[in-house]
Amino acid sequence: MTYNLDSFPSNHISIEGKTYLYFGGTSYLGLQTDIEFQNLFIENIKKYGTNYGASRKSNIRISIYDDVEAYLAKHIGSQACVSLSSGYLAGQLVAQSLNTPDYTFFYAPNTHAALNLSVTKNKSVQSYQELKTALNLHLKNNTKQIPIVFLDAIDFHGTNFPDFEGLKTLPLSEIILVVDDSHGIGVVGEHGEGVFKTINALEPKELIVCCSLGKGFGVQIGAIFGLRTRINVFKNTPFFGGASPAAPANVATLIDAESIYNSKRRTLEYNLKLFLKQTKNLQRFKLMKGHPTFTFSDEKLNQHLEKNNIIVTSFRYPDETSPVMSRIVISAAHTEDDMNRLCEILNGY
Template sequence: MAVYIDSFPGREININGKPYLYFGGTSYLGLQDLPEFQELFIDNIRKYGTGYSASRKSNVRFPIFDDAENYLADLVGSERCITLSSGYLAGQFIAEYLQTKKYKAFYAPNTHSALLRNCTQHKNYVTYASLNIAVRNYLNGPNPKIPVLYLDAIDFSGGNYPNFESLKILPLKKMILVADDSHGIGIVGENGQGIFNTLQKLPIKTLFVCCSLGKGLGIQAGAVFGNSEDLSQLESAHLYVGSSPASPAAMATLVQADKLYNQRRSILRQNLGYFLKEVGSDVKFRHMEGHPTFSFQNELLVTHLEKHGIIITNFNYPNENSKITSRIVLSASHTIQDINTLCNTIKSFS
């Protein structure tokens, strides 16, 4: 059931005058309602304005975009980075760039619609085994194009991140890989660098990584990572030239909040470790090592949590005909008392 709120959902939300603990959403570092982060953003709004509705190729330019892209490239370990106004646009940007007669698209299980140029014509493979057969059969056929594989790095099934074992059965040396790391950047990896370096170690022909910066890093923007040559070509694409960029105030906040990101990531990891210790192994969740999310399929548990004042992520995703997504999400905003309440409520479920 959908509920409507009139302020940002932090560690608590208020529904019809009643407070609930909130263990859902994607604000993993709890930045969007954090006063220190907000003040930094507000100061940058005063300098750069609330938005900038001009092309990045305009004759009047902000150097903060280059500063932010260099910061992000250094963070993930890529040669270059370019930013856009949203993560969804970043995915569509790459998909459009590779939608030519030179390439043949394939979609891994659970690939997000941000990477699909036409959702009605393209479908994900159900398993990597069937995907592997399809790719190899295609490459053995007459005049094959270069295969492009689209996937979500963190798809909440555990099939990709952290080890990407399923990818290793594919003929990666002959393939381009496009991975969406929206749920990883800022969160996983020692410094929140996400999965770029992990995938780069695989024998992939060409690697692109795209992502939203709104989940782990708390700003409304998207990014694409890859080699300098390909990203230079992307910068000349009409979609990039013709669209407005992310807010320069957001870009400045991204660069200046590095210390805050590290502090919040440390708190999140402490919360994650505490939850894993306290909840025990009796309750079966689908969990990926190092990620603060716990998925399950049990509507009775969802109802039990709600009766005890806890709201989690629970809705049909990605559309109304899909299975219900039920997910407990920890954030850096949660207190130890919050987590104790969650663990005790889970343990009381029978």
């Protein structure tokens, strides 16, 4: 069932005068409704304004963009970074820029639409074995076009993160990887650095990571990470020059809120450990070690939760012909009482 709200959903939501515990969405650190974070963001709005609609190529430039991109690159572990106004735009910049005769696109199972181009004949596959076969055939018969494999780091099926077992079977030294880390960056890793270092350690021919920072960092920004030469190519495209950047208040908040991010990740880690310790029958969920999401397809469980005043993410994805996907999302906004109640209701099913 679909509900329309008048305010941002935190750990509790109100629907038709009734209060529910909310374990859904993508606000993993619970930042959007955190007062300290909001006040920091408001101060940056006062300093930088509500928006900046000019091109990054303009003769008048705001230095905070370069500062934040250098900060993010160091934090993630890449040579360079470029920011955009959204994660979807970041994915499209990468895909459209690489859509040349020099490359052939391949898509791993469950890859997000942000990395797809409707104008290309995408070589989609259902498994990594199928992908491996297709890549080996391409490398054998086509020495002119470098294969590019697109994938989601967090695919909610446990296919990739945290072990990337399927990815390890591919001839990575001959492949460029483009990874969407929107659900990992800011959340996974010891310092919220996401998966860049983990995948780069597998030694692909080249690694490009693109993502939304809105889920893990709580502000609307898209980002691309990779080699300095590759990032410079992206910066010199008409696509990048013609697009307005993320609001400068958004990017400034990334640096200023570092201590808040660290604190919220510790809270999230505590809540996640509590859930894993107290919940029985974890095998009913598709889960990824270190990520606060638990996917299930049992519609009766979803009904049981709602009957007990708990609402989780539940809808047909990626389109209306797809099966219903339900997901419990643990966040740093949840209290210990919230967690205890969730575990109690789940254990009573």
